[in-house]
Amino acid sequence: MPIFLQRQINTLKKMLLSLGALCEEQVRGSLEAVVTRDVALAQRIIEGDKKIDLLEIDIEEECLHTLALHQPVAFDLRYVVAVLKMNNDLERIGDHAKSIAEQAKFLAGEGEVTEAPFDLNAMGRRVEQMLRHALDAVVNIDVELAHEVRVLDDEIDIMHASMYGRAIELMRENPHQTEQMIHYISVSRQLERIADHACNIAKDVLYITEGEIPRHGNIRRGSAVGSSADGDNA
Amino acid sequence: MQNVLIILLALALVAAVLTAATLRRRLRRYKEGLTGQREHNRQLAERLTTVERRRSELEAVLSSMVEGVAAIDTEERLISLNRAAALMLSLDPKQAVGRSIQEVVRNASLQSLVTEALGSQANTPATRELNLRLSPGSSTDDLSIQAQAAPVRDAEGRRVGAVVVLHDVTRLRRLESVRRDFVANVSHEIKTPISAIKAAIETLIDDEQMPAPARKNFTGIIARQTERLDAIIEDLLSLTRLEQEGGTVSDEIEAHPVEPVIRAACETCHAKADAKSITLKIQAEPLRAQVVPTLLEQALVNLIDNAIKYSTDNTTVVISAERRNDDAVLTVTDEGRGIEPEHLPRVFERFYRTDRARSRQLGGTGLGLSIVKHIAETMNGKASVRSQLGKGSTFTLVFRTGKQDGALEPAADSEVAGIVRAPKPPTSESA
Numbered sequence: 001m002p003i004f005l006q007r008q009i010n011t012l013k014k015m016l017l018s019l020g021a022l023c024e025e026q027v028r029g030s031l032e033a034v035v036t037r038d039v040a041l042a043q044r045i046i047e048g049d050k051k052i053d054l055l056e057i058d059i060e061e062e063c064l065h066t067l068a069l070h071q072p073v074a075f076d077l078r079y080v081v082a083v084l085k086m087n088n089d090l091e092r093i094g095d096h097a098k099s100i101a102e103q104a105k106f107l108a109g110e111g112e113v114t115e116a117p118f119d120l121n122a123m124g125r126r127v128e129q130m131l132r133h134a135l136d137a138v139v140n141i142d143v144e145l146a147h148e149v150r151v152l153d154d155e156i157d158i159m160h161a162s163m164y165g166r167a168i169e170l171m172r173e174n175p176h177q178t179e180q181m182i183h184y185i186s187v188s189r190q191l192e193r194i195a196d197h198a199c200n201i202a203k204d205v206l207y208i209t210e211g212e213i214p215r216h217g218n219i220r221r222g223s224a225v226g227s228s229a230d231g232d233n234a
Numbered sequence: 235m236q237n238v239l240i241i242l243l244a245l246a247l248v249a250a251v252l253t254a255a256t257l258r259r260r261l262r263r264y265k266e267g268l269t270g271q272r273e274h275n276r277q278l279a280e281r282l283t284t285v286e287r288r289r290s291e292l293e294a295v296l297s298s299m300v301e302g303v304a305a306i307d308t309e310e311r312l313i314s315l316n317r318a319a320a321l322m323l324s325l326d327p328k329q330a331v332g333r334s335i336q337e338v339v340r341n342a343s344l345q346s347l348v349t350e351a352l353g354s355q356a357n358t359p360a361t362r363e364l365n366l367r368l369s370p371g372s373s374t375d376d377l378s379i380q381a382q383a384a385p386v387r388d389a390e391g392r393r394v395g396a397v398v399v400l401h402d403v404t405r406l407r408r409l410e411s412v413r414r415d416f417v418a419n420v421s422h423e424i425k426t427p428i429s430a431i432k433a434a435i436e437t438l439i440d441d442e443q444m445p446a447p448a449r450k451n452f453t454g455i456i457a458r459q460t461e462r463l464d465a466i467i468e469d470l471l472s473l474t475r476l477e478q479e480g481g482t483v484s485d486e487i488e489a490h491p492v493e494p495v496i497r498a499a500c501e502t503c504h505a506k507a508d509a510k511s512i513t514l515k516i517q518a519e520p521l522r523a524q525v526v527p528t529l530l531e532q533a534l535v536n537l538i539d540n541a542i543k544y545s546t547d548n549t550t551v552v553i554s555a556e557r558r559n560d561d562a563v564l565t566v567t568d569e570g571r572g573i574e575p576e577h578l579p580r581v582f583e584r585f586y587r588t589d590r591a592r593s594r595q596l597g598g599t600g601l602g603l604s605i606v607k608h609i610a611e612t613m614n615g616k617a618s619v620r621s622q623l624g625k626g627s628t629f630t631l632v633f634r635t636g637k638q639d640g641a642l643e644p645a646a647d648s649e650v651a652g653i654v655r656a657p658k659p660p661t662s663e664s665a
Binding site for chain 2: 018025
C-alpha cells in the first residue's frame with residue numbers, strides 16, 4: 001500500500017512540476033511580448049493559458065483521488081494538501097501571465113513607445129527568478145531556498161509601490177500617454193501578484209517540512225497545526 | 235554354513251568393488267567439476283571484461299558526442315545522460331540521474347516530448363524545437379535546441395524507456411537570421427537611394443519648364459543618391475573581396491610598425507574631424523604588428539570616421555597602440571553617446587544599425603564595421619567593442635606583434651604621443 005501511495009505522490013509531483021514549467025514559460029513569454037511588442041507571441045501566450053487550466057483540473061482530481069483512496073497521513077498528507085494549494089497558485093500565475101500578454105497586445109498597438117514607469121526588465125527578471133526559486137524549492141523541498149523567495153518578495157513589493165509615483169509623474173508630463181501608463185501599471189500589478197503567488201508556493205514548501213502554516217505572520221505560532229501533530233514518518 | 239559365508243564374502247566383495255567404483259566416479263566427477271568450475275569462472279570473468287569494455291567504449295563514444303543524449307525509463311526518470319546533454323540542460327549528472335525529468339528540466343516542451351515518446355506506439359522519433367535558457371539568471375543566452383525522442387524497446391519488444399537526443403542549433407538559427415536580415419537590409423539600403431533618384435528623374439521629365447534653381451536641386455539629389463549607391467556597392471565589393479581573398483593576403487602579412495599607419499589614417503580623417511572641431515589624439519607605443527598596412531589603414535579610417543560621426547562637437551577621439559603580452563592592441567576611443575548593451579554583439583553585422591534614421595542621416599552605408607571585422611580576421615586579428623551609454627565607445631583591434639626579432643624595436647619610427655590637429659569623439663555604428 002505505501003508503495004502505491006509513494007507512486008501516486010510521485011505522479012502528483014511530476015504533474016505539478018509540469019504545470020510549473022508551463023507557468024514559468026508563460027510568464028517569461030508574456031514579459032518578452034511586452035518588451036518586444038510582439039503581438040503574435042502575446043496571442044500564443046493567451047491561448048497557452050488553456051493548457052494550464054486543463055492541467056490544473058487534472059492535478060486537482062488526482063489529489064482528491066489520492067486523498068480518497070490512500071488516506072495519507074503526516075508528511076504525505078501535508079504534501080498532497082500543499083500540492084492542492086500550489087496547484088491553485090500556479091493556475092493563478094498562468095492567469096496573470098495571460099493578462100500581461102493582453103496588455104502587451106494593447107501596447108503593441110500603440111504607435112509611439114513610451115517609457116515604462118518602472119524598470120520592466122529588472123522587475124520581470126526578479127519575478128522570474130522568484131518563481132524559479134520557488135519551483136526549485138518544491139523539487140528539492142529546500143527550506144532555505146523557500147525562505148529566500150520570501151525575502152525577494154519584499155523587494156518586488158517595493159518596486160511595485162515606487163512605480164505609482166513615477167507613473168503619475170509621467171502621466172502629468174504627457175497626458176496623451178495616460179492610457180499606455182495605465183496598461184504599464186497593470187503589468188506591474190500582475191507581476192507583483194505573480195510574486196505573491198510564488199511566495200505562497202514557497203510557504204507551502206515550509207508547511208510540508210515544518211508542518212506549520214507560515215502565513216499571516218504565523219498568528220497561531222505554537223499551536224499544533226492539523227495533521228502535523230503526529231510527526232513525520234516519511 | 236560355509237556356503238553362506240562364501241556368499242556373504244562375495245557380497246561384501248561386490249559391495250566394496252561397487253563402492254570403490256562409485257567413489258572413483260564421484261571423485262572423477264568432482265575433479266571434472268572443479269575444472270568445469272574454473273572454466274566457468276574464467277568465462278564469466280571474460281564476459282565481464284567484455285561487457286565492461288563495451289560499456290566504457292559506449293561511454294567514450296557518448297561523452298565525446300556533440301549531441302546531447304539522455305536515457306529515460308518508463309517512470310520518466312533520468313537513467314543516464316552524456317556530457318553534452320548535461321551541459322545543454324545545465325545539469326549535474328550526479329544529482330540529476332535517478333530523478334524524474336519534470337524535476338530536473340523545467341521545460342514544458344521537453345517534458346511533453348518525453349511523455350509522448352514513452353506513450354507512443356510508433357517507433358519514429360518525435361521531434362521538437364526548444365528554447366532553453368543557458369544558465370539561470372542570464373536573460374539573454376537562450377539556446378535553440380532541436381530535441382528528438384524515441385521509445386526504447388527490449389529484445390521482446392517491450393517498451394523500457396525512451397532516449398532523447400539534443401542538437402544545439404543556436405548557431406544555425408543565428409546564421410539564418412543574419413542571412414535573412416542581410417538580404418532584407420541590402421535590398422532596403424539599395425532601394426532607398428534608387429527611389430529618390432527615380433522620383434527626381436520623374437519630376438525632371440514631367441516638368442520641362444522647371445526653373446533652373448529647382449532643376450539644380452533635383453540633379454543635386456540625383457548626384458548625392460548616386461554617390462551613396464556607389465559607396466554601398468563599393469563597400470559590398472570590398473567585403474566580398476576580403477572574404478574571397480582572405481587566404482591570399484596572408485602572404486603579405488608582415489611585421490610593420492603601426493604608428494605610421496595610424497598617422498596616415500588620421501591624416502585621411504582630418505577634414506571631417508576639423509569640421510566638427512574634434513581632436514584626434516594619438517597615443518602609440520613604438521611597436522610592430524603582423525598586418526598588411528593598407529588594410530589596417532582602411533580599418534582604422536573606418537573606425538575613426540565612425541568615431542567622428544557619432545561624437546558631438548569639441549570632443550576628443552583617442553587612437554592608441556600598445557603591447558599586451560604578445561599582442562598589439564589598437565584602440566579607437568570616443569566620447570560619443572555610446573551603444574546600448576543589446577546592440578553591442580551585433581554592431582559588426584552587415585547593415586546592422588542601432589538607430590536607422592540617425593545613421594542614414596549621418597551618411598553611413600551600414601557596412602563600415604563589418605569591413606573592419608573582416609579586415610581584422612583576414613590578418614588573423616580580432617575586432618571588438620566596449621561601450622558605456624553616454625560616455626563613449628572603444629573599438630579594439632588585436633593583432634599579433636612582430637616576430638621576436640624586431641618586435642619591440644622602435645624601428646625607423648620613433649615613439650609618438652601627440653595631438654594631431656582636429657579633435658574628437660565617436661561612437662558605434664557602421665559607417
